[in-house]
Amino acid sequence: MTDLSDRYQQLRLLEALVFAAAEPLDRKELARHLPEGTDIDRLMEELANLYANRGVTLERVGDGWAFRTAADLAPLMKIERKVSRKLSRAAMETLAIVAYHQPITRAEIEEIRGVGLSKGTLDTLLEAGWVRPRGRRRTPGRPVTWCTTEGFLDHFGLESRDDLPGVEELKAAGLLDTRPALTALTARGKLGDYMDDDEDSGDEDSIEETDESLEELLAEDFGEDLAEAEGGAEDDDGGQTRGH
Amino acid sequence: MTDLSDRYQQLRLLEALVFAAAEPLDRKELARHLPEGTDIDRLMEELANLYANRGVTLERVGDGWAFRTAADLAPLMKIERKVSRKLSRAAMETLAIVAYHQPITRAEIEEIRGVGLSKGTLDTLLEAGWVRPRGRRRTPGRPVTWCTTEGFLDHFGLESRDDLPGVEELKAAGLLDTRPALTALTARGKLGDYMDDDEDSGDEDSIEETDESLEELLAEDFGEDLAEAEGGAEDDDGGQTRGH
């Protein structure tokens, strides 16, 4: 029987376990096979170093680890890409918004995108195994919050959510704020930064025109369109595009 | 782009190809991905050496190569799952009967319980490690006799079988109903008699004891229990109820 008090044997076992699985294995799953108190993280780091720069690399995926072929070899491997249809733009944007803003409610996603979320969009992401409901916001209505999954990290080769490209910069810039724009800016005292000094020096001529277009818009069949749109169900939250 | 004139890059590519393949890859399949004239066999040998003595090894499978986890690790890779289960009523009663009347045959257990013993019941007790076959009764058909095990004593915290409380003690503990006799009829069930012609049991005494108390018991509320026993017959359907 293999002696598990031996560090090298521990390493071998961890290697075999992660190698055997197609899905990432997390610390807890690995620990079950090793003597209590084994420092899994350090051993896995050691293992990752063994595989650094190899054709197969040990990737960190959230709380787990998985072996994956090195991305730079992809063109040489002549991988037959399954004809998978592209994700819709709405779904891609929604995924990014969930990833960068999690946990986030559906209403907040709509706030950021400035448009109602069609029913299928979250379903598509859910089906892909990239997002999951996480809990409920403690606000009136107790809306469900969404977050990304380990499958998401695995698919995009991310170690963790902090590994999302540019996440720190976006945070520093205050762009990872799900609140309505005016609230967010006011709360952060950044309203002035976004103000344009030239704004009130617009040309006088356009006033007439503007008024006209406003009239036109509201007079003719504004209400009609609205009703129609409401029939369409999905877009019923159109009001959120306003800045407050 | 990775430079495939580099020998190390060739090794990396081969490693990735074999890793990602669902089936073992043979020389011809591997050669497709590499510059013409590449000595696949030598590279694969080199790759195999890299993995020698590791948790994963490169193995020759028929005409091809495949990665396999090291055979010596197999026992350590097993996932042991302990499932907590409750014994079914039927199994519990059967166990009790075996404990008090051992050695006992299956037919005798059925006789005592008044219902047939489903196949799973003894299996469950066998699996739990609490009963074992002991020998064969020297009667026609030579039926197997059953008795309890060390594991049984261990689990229930008993030093020996004789530690099982007798009927008087059960009564004192309120486990046995001691209502006065309802009828003057004193009838004698044959419950214990089967045990009398015991083969090689050294524990005849305790069986006798059981016999005596048994009569007493049947006299007490014999008639009343008929209905109850019938109801009880229904639960003898399976060996075990799932705990959780």
Next chain:
Amino acid sequence: MSGDPHFEEDTAPPRPEGDGRLVVDLEGFEGPIDVLLQLARDQKVDVTRISILELAEQYLAFVREARRLRLELAADYLVMAAWLAYLKSRLLLPEPEDDGEEPSGAEMAAALRFQLQRLEAMQEAARGLFRRPALGSERLPRGAPEALDVVTTPRYQATLYDLLRAYARQRSRGQPEGLRIGAMELYSVDDALARLRRLLGSGPDWRTLSSFLPHDLKDETVHRSAVASHLAATLEMVRDGDLEVRQDGIFGPILVRRKSEGT
């Protein structure tokens, strides 16, 4: 995780032309903010520096064009148009006294600018994500995963109490089909006869019948049967001329003695 999700096809988004003439096709747009973002990009300046007034103008033109073409506009687009028209007027007209409630035109514009920047950041993030080497196309998992053997060890829960309960339950239940009414446990007359013959000495003294009864009978019923059978045995022995019996009063003790040879 599935590396092969089936996604809806994305239609190539048409873009408004740079010179302000618009090709209106709402299919390609993801809502009014997206339209505004496209219009802003056409201004080829940083979103934070964009002229909101100009942008509002272009958006309103876009909506007018859509209406001219009798395209159905979703409520989102119309609400935005109304709001932008309002914003425009607020920006152009002198600001009313700040009542502290209504945001100023400049503040509203700033909010819109922030919204544009935030969505732009997310659109860029989405593109960034999908440029990453994806699992299943650029990075492959193990092609022949080996399933780990799962050994399930059931641990049965049962206490000694459960065991005893089960036994007691079983014992007090009795059982119907398996029960055989065996020999009566009652004390038979034959047994009583044998016992009396054995125990009765030849002494001349009267002794109570009860003193001949077996003392080890715990069961009341059996005891009573013993009394009855001994009495019957007594009577039988009297009939045979072996025994004398007498009772001095009703419910009084029954006395017996062996009939002497001579009497």
